[in-house]
Amino acid sequence: MKGVIMARKPSPPGYCHHKTSNRAYTRVNGKQIYLGDYDSKESRTKYAEIVADWSAGNLDKYGESVSIARLSVAYLKHAEKYYVKNGEVTSNVHRAKSALRTLVSEYGKLQADQFKPMNLEKLQEKFIELNLSRRTITTYIDIIRQAFRFGVTKGKVHVAVWQSLLAVRHLQKGRTEAKEPKGVKPVHPFDIIKTLRELGPVVKRMVRLQLITGMRPGEVRSMRLCDIDRSKDVWVYSPESHKTQHHGRSRLILLGRKAQRILRPLLNRSEESYLFSPEELTQVVGVAGKLHYVQQYDWRSYYRTIARASKRAGIDCWGPNRLRHNYATRVRKRFGLEAAQILLGHSKADVTQIYAERDMQKAEDVVREVG
Secondary structure, eight states, X not given: OTTOOOOOOOOOOOOEEETTTTEEEEEETTEEEEXXXXXXXXXXXXXXXXXXXXXXXXXXXXXXXXXXXXXXXXXXXXHHHHSEETTEEOHHHHHHHHHHHHHHHHHTXXXXXXXXXXXXXXXXXXXXXXXXXXXXXXXXXXXXXXXXXXXHHTTSSOXXXXXXXXXXXXXXXXXXXXXXXXXXXXXXXXXXXXXXXHSOHHHHHHHHHHHHHOOOHHHHHTOBGGGEEOSSSSEEEOOSSOTTGGGTOOOOEEEOHHHHHHHGGGTXXXXXXXXXXXXXXXXXXXXXXXXXXXXXXXXXXXXXXXXXXXXXXXXXXXXGGGHHHHHHHHHHHHHOXXXXXXXHTOGGGOOOHHHHHHHHHHHHHHHHHHO
């Protein structure tokens, strides 16, 4: 019929040749999808699957083209909701921000599907230039892989891209120019004594308790009477929240006579209140009552209090987590590696229920003597 323009019939995605890499690719929703070696059986099979999806209208699973900058922003938003404990974001979020900051500065405008293993290796080299330790670089590379895996689950990154990044090996000790991290060492006993002299009664009690139980800073900060079973001669503290709870593991901290001696003056507290609270400062040192104090020390305030006290004592600053190394060294030297693993709550001691009963008995025997 004259004067009528017929609509052009839509065409399926084309089978294209990327000459530089000799790979076949096609475009769906503005997204370039690599299929494998050009004119290979594998690439033809993948292309046929995509055309079949196109014919059926099932192209949503291929998502839309997304830049690495947009992918990083989306992953950080996810991390800020996912890595949360006791209402606060964990250190995983801060590490993710540092890792992705460098990724975006180097490849922010690049499409996520165009990111290759060689780009990840160049990023490793960039981290070395920034004088990061080998362990930190390993952590950052894992975070970047997690961001791409997140993109796969959201349909924004092709699964083959994430899988290809797994081929990049982590830096090996002695085979890289990246510096080795300094090992965390116990605090010298004299430094602990000098620091304790500069601490107030609340934090001093917390430090002493950590030193003889080996618990983590977060575990001593969150102690409540309702979490302590005092029915036996060795008390058992089960933290409401601990580092490995998201793995479904339990954490039991045994409190011997020395630890009990530290806690006895606090047994008149309410069952739900925290045993160590900054609010006590208003009574101890006469701080103005109009100032607001939270009910629990956070990791910053606890660390900062110890660091300032060590500075006043004229020694190098140290953090409360190092007290676990003091405890581990002492227990391991006297009772062996297995006892140290059990008392520190390491997963290698959690094997079977039979072993757990044997280990608990051994741990109680150790605590009766040292704790």
